[in-house]
Amino acid sequence: MSENNIFTSVESLNKTIQELKTKHKIGFVPTMGALHHGHISLVEKAFKYADVVVVSIFVNPTQFNKKSDLELYPRTIDEDLKLLAPYPNLIVFIPTVEDMYPATFENISVDLGDVATVMEGKFRPGHFDGVMNVVKRFFDIVEPDFAFFGEKDFQQLAVIQFMVKELGLPVEIIPCKIIREESGLASSSRNARLSEKDKETAVLISKSLLIAKELSCCFSPFQVKELIRDLYQLSSIDLEYFDIVDPATLKSLTKWIPGAHACVASFCNEVRLIDNLQLTDNRTK
Numbered sequence: 415m416s417e418n419n420i421f422t423s424v425e426s427l428n429k430t431i432q433e434l435k436t437k438h439k440i441g442f443v444p445t446m447g448a449l450h451h452g453h454i455s456l457v458e459k460a461f462k463y464a465d466v467v468v469v470s471i472f473v474n475p476t477q478f479n480k481k482s483d484l485e486l487y488p489r490t491i492d493e494d495l496k497l498l499a500p501y502p503n504l505i506v507f508i509p510t511v512e513d514m515y516p517a518t519f520e521n522i523s524v525d526l527g528d529v530a531t532v533m534e535g536k537f538r539p540g541h542f543d544g545v546m547n548v549v550k551r552f553f554d555i556v557e558p559d560f561a562f563f564g565e566k567d568f569q570q571l572a573v574i575q576f577m578v579k580e581l582g583l584p585v586e587i588i589p590c591k592i593i594r595e596e597s598g599l600a601s602s603s604r605n606a607r608l609s610e611k612d613k614e615t616a617v618l619i620s621k622s623l624l625i626a627k628e629l630s631c632c633f634s635p636f637q638v639k640e641l642i643r644d645l646y647q648l649s650s651i652d653l654e655y656f657d658i659v660d661p662a663t664l665k666s667l668t669k670w671i672p673g674a675h676a677c678v679a680s681f682c683n684e685v686r687l688i689d690n691l692q693l694t695d696n697r698t699k
Contacts, residue, residue, distance in 0.1 A: 420495070420506045424513050424555055430505070431468075431557055438465035442558035442585075444549060447471040448488035448603035449497050452593035456562045457501060459590055463560045469498060470507045470552055472514060477544030483686070488606045507556070514551055522550050524580050526573060532664050533677055534569045534688075537654055542573050549574055553585055561585050566592045566600050568677055568690040569664060592689075594620065600689045607685045616682040618649050622656070623691035626676045630693045635667040635674065638693075642676075652681040658693065672696045 421427040434440060441464030443456045453469075460467040471494055478484040491508065498504055521543070529535075530542045553561070563571045575587050593601045598620035599613060608616060622642050629638045635658040646653040657666055661673045677690040 419504060420508065422508050422510070422513075424509065427468075427505070427507055427555060431555075434466050435557060439559045440464055440557065441467040442552065442556045442561045443467060443469045444552055444561070444563075445469060445471055446473045446487065446603065447494050448490050448606055449494045450601050450603065450605070452564060452566070452601035454497060455593045456564060456590050457498070457504070459588065460560065460562050461501070461503075463588065464558075466503045466505065467501070468505045468507055468556050468558065470509070470556075472507075472509055472548070474514070474544060474548040475511060476515075476547065477541050479538045479541060486607065488603055490606075514548065519551070521547050522581070524577050526576055529569070529572055529576055529664050532569075532659070532666070533655055533657060533679070537679065542570070545570055545573060546577050550577065550581070550583075553583055558585050560588050562588045562590055564590050564592065566602065566689065568675065572664060598624075600687070602687060604685050604687060608682060612683045612685070615650055616687060618646070618651055619678060619680060619682075619687060619689050620691075622646070622678065623676050623689060626656075626658070627691060627693045630670065630674070635670065638676075646680070650682075654679040654681065654686070661692070670694055 441460035443460055445453050457467060457469060471491065473487050473489065475484055495506065498506060524546060526542060535542055563574055565571060571589055578585060578587055595601060597617045599616050600620060622645055626638050626642050629641060639656055639658060642656050643653060656678045658674055658676050659666055660671060661675045667674055672694060673692055673696050674694045675690055676693050679686065679688045
């Protein structure tokens with residue numbers, strides 16, 4: 415990849431973006447690095463919408479609840495750049511913490527309501543404040559026409575969509591399907607911290623979602639959750655939560671609705687993994 419396509423300062427990127435925006439649509443793919451084929455699928459989708467795609471690589475400290483998790487998060491810049499090298503019209507933005515949060519930076523405050531108090535919001539207090547602020551900061555810098563977010567982070571996607579609507583931001587959010595490894599395990603940068611044995615164990619996460627989908631035909635959401643939680647009790651995976659929610663409000667369901675979603679967070683050998691799956695179709699059940 416040409417060094418001319420790699421930017422490390424806001425000022426230099428801003429100048430280039432302003433020149434490009436006069437003639438081109440800009441796509442944006444925010445990442446924390448440790449790229450894998452899931453990220454690349456976002457890049458490839460972005461090029462279907464935009465002429466130029468900006469990929470950010472920034473491990474955002476404000477969205478980590480545990481210092482150890484931040485420190486252990488994989489950082490593989492050289493490998494990341496090699497993965498991105500084949501794509502023309504691609505810009506890589508690798509800012510520092512000081513670039514992203516200068517002395518003049520002011521936090522935004524958006525009342526997310528129930529969307530941010532369940533699941534990830536419950537177990538990672540303050541997480542979504544960090545997510546919203548870093549994404550809003552990137553939007554201000556990159557000024558994208560389109561931004562691409564993976565559906566693996568189902569609740570995060572809902573938060574970003576809510577923020578964009580609430581603040582009236584001029585960017586279209588494009589959801590992108592979950593990319594999985596051959597085993598079914600959802601692709602994640604955190605998978606790099608798993609041993610091969612851990613990966614075999616972690617397959618239970620995606621399998622549990624498929625089982626929940628099968629059970630949805632015959633049992634209530636409450637019964638399905640209980641059966642799935644029992645399944646995890648028999649495994650070496652520590653379940654943090656398994657919930658079945660309304661895809662719009664993310665509230666727990668007591669009866670089936672179109673598009674009902676199962677969301678799970680668990681620990682495999684201390685590595686936190688999340689996944690989700692739509693259990694019912696979009697028609698009335």
